[in-house]
Amino acid sequence: KQEVTQIPAALSVPEGENLVLNCSFTDSAIYNLQWFRQDPGKGLTSLLLIQSSQREQTSGRLNASLDKSSGRSTLYIAASQPGDSATYLCAVRDTGNQFYFGTGTSLTVIP
Amino acid sequence: NAGVTQTPKFRILKIGQSMTLQCTQDMNHNYMYWYRQDPGMGLKLIYYSVGAGITDKGEVPNGYNVSRSTTEDFPLRLELAAPSQTSVYFCASSSRDRGFTPAEAFFGQGTRLTVV
Numbered sequence: 357k358q359e360v361t362q363i364p365a366a367l368s369v370p371e372g373e374n375l376v377l378n379c380s381f382t383d384s385a386i387y388n389l390q391w392f393r394q395d396p397g398k399g400l401t402s403l404l405l406i407q408s409s410q411r412e413q414t415s416g417r418l419n420a421s422l423d424k425s426s427g428r429s430t431l432y433i434a435a436s437q438p439g440d441s442a443t444y445l446c447a448v449r450d451t452g453n454q455f456y457f458g459t460g461t462s463l464t465v466i467p
Numbered sequence: 468n469a470g471v472t473q474t475p476k477f478r479i480l481k482i483g484q485s486m487t488l489q490c491t492q493d494m495n496h497n498y499m500y501w502y503r504q505d506p507g508m509g510l511k512l513i514y515y516s517v518g519a520g521i522t523d524k525g526e527v528p529n530g531y532n533v534s535r536s537t538t539e540d541f542p543l544r545l546e547l548a549a550p551s552q553t554s555v556y557f558c559a560s561s562s563r564d565r566g567f568t569p570a571e572a573f574f575g576q577g578t579r580l581t582v583v
Binding site for chain 1: 498500502507508509510512515517525557559570571572573574575576577579
């Protein structure tokens with residue numbers, strides 16, 4: 357069974373800092389990995405999707421990397437802003453069409 | 468483009484009552500999913516469907532039922548509600564890309580259910 361772990365569980369940084377969120381998974385047989393953002397009391401908003409054949413994806417200040425063989429992904433956020441404060445979730449999609457989620461990293465960016 | 472729409476947004480049920488959580492998507496996606504999210508526990512898959520008429524159990528299916536009579540709709544039925552079913556429920560959908568590799572998942576805004 358796929359296990360997804362996100363470290364750290366919580367992170368607090370001053371505005372303007374660059375930061376890295378980590379996601380690890382136990383089974384490398386995946387179709388893709390997706391990073392989501394969740395604001396309190398809200399749904400999940402997709403940030404980046406990396407297919408298993410890709411190494412990274414970029415969108416604005418966000419960059420996600422994938423090392424499938426080692427079971428790791430990172431989400432890099434450049435020049436953090438208070439509006440980036442949210443919980444960030446990673447999910448891997450296995451070859452059985454199911455998504456497995458980590459428990460998330462709660463990010464607070466201090467003005 | 469509405470995406471994935473869930474209703475209701477909030478609901479309070481008494482123990483033993485039943486209800487249906489509605490989910491509809493307008494993106495013509497084959498795959499649809501129901502998750503529950505409990506504090507500190509991440510999202511757990513309840514049921515999923517790879518197309519109309521096809522459903523399968525996820526990690527935590529007990530106490531729930533689903534049906535998929537159309538591509539658009541994927542309702543989740545709770546029979547005999549229990550306090551352990553107090554949670555936030557999310558519906559999601561995704562497509563296949565040209566290589567038949569499943570693609571990006573889109574989520575609804577969630578249904579917050581309390582069983583008292």
